[in-house]
Amino acid sequence: MRIAGCFLIYGVLALPLGAQSALQRRVDAYFAAAVAGKDFSGSVLIARGDSVLVRKGYGLASNEFEIAATPETRYVIASLTKTFTAAAIVRLRDQGRLHLDDTLSRYLPAFPHGPRITIRQLLGHASGVANPDYVSLFGRQVSLDEIIAEIGKQPLQFAPGTDSRYSNAGYNLLAAVIEEISGRPYGAALRDLVFGPVGMSSSGDASDGATVPRLATPYVAGPGPARARVAEGNYSADVGAGSVHSTVDDLFRWARAIQTDRVFTLGSIPYAYGWGQRKLAGGRWLEQTGLLDGWVSNLYVGLDSAIVVVVLGNHSTPSFGRWGRELAQVVMGHADSVTPLIAELPAREVHVEPGPYVGRYRSDGFAVRVTSSGGALYLEVDNWPVARYLAPAATDRFVVGDFGLDMTFTRDVQGRVTGALWGTGQGQLMLRRQ
Numbered sequence: 001m002r003i004a005g006c007f008l009i010y011g012v013l014a015l016p017l018g019a020q021s022a023l024q025r026r027v028d029a030y031f032a033a034a035v036a037g038k039d040f041s042g043s044v045l046i047a048r049g050d051s052v053l054v055r056k057g058y059g060l061a062s063n064e065f066e067i068a069a070t071p072e073t074r075y076v077i078a079s080l081t082k083t084f085t086a087a088a089i090v091r092l093r094d095q096g097r098l099h100l101d102d103t104l105s106r107y108l109p110a111f112p113h114g115p116r117i118t119i120r121q122l123l124g125h126a127s128g129v130a131n132p133d134y135v136s137l138f139g140r141q142v143s144l145d146e147i148i149a150e151i152g153k154q155p156l157q158f159a160p161g162t163d164s165r166y167s168n169a170g171y172n173l174l175a176a177v178i179e180e181i182s183g184r185p186y187g188a189a190l191r192d193l194v195f196g197p198v199g200m201s202s203s204g205d206a207s208d209g210a211t212v213p214r215l216a217t218p219y220v221a222g223p224g225p226a227r228a229r230v231a232e233g234n235y236s237a238d239v240g241a242g243s244v245h246s247t248v249d250d251l252f253r254w255a256r257a258i259q260t261d262r263v264f265t266l267g268s269i270p271y272a273y274g275w276g277q278r279k280l281a282g283g284r285w286l287e288q289t290g291l292l293d294g295w296v297s298n299l300y301v302g303l304d305s306a307i308v309v310v311v312l313g314n315h316s317t318p319s320f321g322r323w324g325r326e327l328a329q330v331v332m333g334h335a336d337s338v339t340p341l342i343a344e345l346p347a348r349e350v351h352v353e354p355g356p357y358v359g360r361y362r363s364d365g366f367a368v369r370v371t372s373s374g375g376a377l378y379l380e381v382d383n384w385p386v387a388r389y390l391a392p393a394a395t396d397r398f399v400v401g402d403f404g405l406d407m408t409f410t411r412d413v414q415g416r417v418t419g420a421l422w423g424t425g426q427g428q429l430m431l432r433r434q
Contacts, residue, residue, distance in 0.1 A: 026330050027054050030340045034319065035059050037343025038227030039401065041219075042296070042313030043071050045248035046331060049306045050256070053331065055248065061216040061314060063226055074215045074245050075312040076206055076235060077297045078290025081244040083254070085174050086123055086274030088193040090264045097181050100269075104173065107180045111173070112152045117160045119177065122170040123273040126161055130154035131169045137237040138385050141209050144179065144186070144239055147172050168241040175240025186239055198257045200250040206235040207243035215245060216314035218294020221389040221401035223376040227345060228315055231294030231386055242292055248310040255301045255308040258286065266303075280325060281305075281332055289321055293386045300324025307331050317344060318404030345401040346393040352377075356417050357390075357409055361431035368422075368431065379407065 027044060034040035041059025045052060057069035092098050098107075098119060104127075105114030113129065121127040132150035151169045158165070175186045182189040187205025195203050206212055222229035235243040246254075257263045266272060278285040283304035290297035298320055300309040309331070311323040319341050326338045354372035361368050369380040371387060378387035379400060390398035396409040396417075408421045422429040 023331065024054055024056070026335050027056070027327065030327065030330065030338065031058055032340065033343050034317070034341040037345060037347070038225075039221075039315065039317050039344045040313055040319070040341065041069050041315050042075070042216075042311060043069055043073050043248045044327075045071065045252050045308070045310040046327060047252055047308045048331065052252070059315075061214075063217065063219065063228060069216065069314070071248050072202070072214060073312075073314075074202060074212055074247055075297065075314055076215075076218070076233075076243070076245050076292060076295045077251070077312065078238075078242040078292040078295050079168075080246075080251070080288050080290045080297050080299055081238070081240065081242050082171050083274040083288050083299075084190055084194050084244055085171050085178070085240045087263060088178050088190055089119060089123060089174055090269060090273070091193045092178070092181055094264055094268075098177070104177070107177045108148065108173070110152075111148065113156055113160075116156075119174070121160050122167075122174050122177075124164065124271060125167050125170060126164045127167065127170050127173075128156035128158045128160045128163070128165075129167055129169045129173065130157050131167065132237075134168075134237055135383055135385065139232050139234050140236075141234060142236045144172070144176055147237055147239065148176050168238070171241035172237075172239060178240070186243075190244070194254075194263060195250075197263055198250075198253050200246065200253055203244060203246040203250045205239070205243050206245045207239035209234065209236060212245050218292075219315045220294055220386060221316065221345060221391070223349070223374075223389060223391070227401075229389075231316070233294070235292075238292065242290065246312075248312055251299055251310045251312075252308055255299060255310070258301055259303065259306060259308075278325070280328060281334070285325075285328070287324055289324075291316070291320060296320035298323040300328050302328065305332070316402040318402070319344075344399065344404050345391045346399055350392045350394055352392045352395065359417075360434040361420055362434055363422075363429055363431050366422075366429065366431070 035058050043057045046054040055071045059069055061067045061069040061073045100120040101118050103115055104117040108114055117127045178189045179186055218231040219228035220231045272286050275286040275288050278287050286301040288299055296313040298311045307328050309324045309327045329338050354377045357370050358372050371378050377390040379390055380387045388400050388402050393399050398407045405423050409417050410419045412418050419433050420431045422431055
């Protein structure tokens with residue numbers, strides 16, 4: 001097998017101790033500014049083949065109780081969940097319990113668009129199903145049946161199979177298919193089909209609302225020296241799409257299972273469902289990232305190099321999409337081409353009076369609301385319940401740390417705030433005050 005042959009080429013022996021220490025220093029330097037600036041806390045694992053090269057926690061898993069993040073800390077992994085949902089579907093196919101070209105109506109006969117949609121289209125984000133109103137489902141325990149009913153109320157975005165658009169709703173539906181076929185709740189089905197065979201004993205599904213031991217506390221940016229405040233946490237509406245919790249060790253086991261075809265044969269499907277396919281240094285890679293309020297994750301898996309990079313965090317930060325690719329470059333000896341992370345929030349915040357900025361702002365298809373609490377300003381984007389802290393960097397200029405973007409307010413000749421520029425450089429969007 002080609003992948004197994006690559007493991008023989010690269011080998012699975014540990015690096016010499018000096019080389020491991022040098023790699024650890026480079027990884028420490030990569031995260032140093034973000035950790036010091038309270039913009040990153042989490043756990044990191046880097047490996048080649050079966051050899052773990054870096055395995056370390058950074059910052060705190062709980063600010064309130066001053067609990068350090070460790071490799072054993074658990075995190076909600078957001079959209080990395082999709083890799084497990086897809087794998088469970090492929091496992092059911094391999095067991096002869098479904099076909100990828102079955103229509104959804106075979107398993108969910110009451111779903112309105114079911115006769116037009118196939119399992120394969122759901123896996124590949126080509127079904128056309130629209131997301132439900134997740135704002136209305138936020139922060140409360142909802143059933144999978146309720147989620148599916150809400151999805152069914154939405155018109156299709158396009159005819160199934162004619163286009164592709166990233167869809168959390170499609171993976172909600174796949175979770176329902178898994179439950180229907182297995183006769184088990186989604187989390188239990190994942191244990192049977194994926195977690196158990198891979199040996200992922202510290203992973204599970206958080207959508208049932210049960211307490212998860214050693215789970216980190218999720219944070220979003222906030223004012224003051226702590227730089228963070230707790231995000232809301234209920235993952236029932238994310239079932240199948242973003243509800244799994246895991247550790248860096250378990251995700252390393254998962255990556256190795258993918259690399260070695262231990263759970264299913266990757267070559268037996270036309271696309272690595274649930275993953276993004278990447279090219280780096282002439283090699284093939286799989287990547288999936290995850291982002292929920294207070295949770296960030298990146299899993300980068302070499303198909304030709306046997307390299308694995310896992311980074312999990314409990315603080316919203318815009319840098320999460322860089323981690324896997326850049327740390328893989330460091331492992332391959334290209335550290336000079338990688339720029340270390342920076343602290344997203346300003347080192348020194350200026351004092352501003354919040355009153356002039358509070359209000360609603362809009363452009364075509366995009367609306368935000370600026371609110372004030374405790375003398376600090378916050379940004380609500382499209383009415384999402386978790387507001388983003390606006391860190392004052394200068395008069396009229398604020399940094400949205402969770403997004404890594406500026407928000408610069410504009411004034412008229414009388415000095416009244418009339419709008420805001422959202423973003424930086426060529427990508428700035430003009431928002432008008434309502």
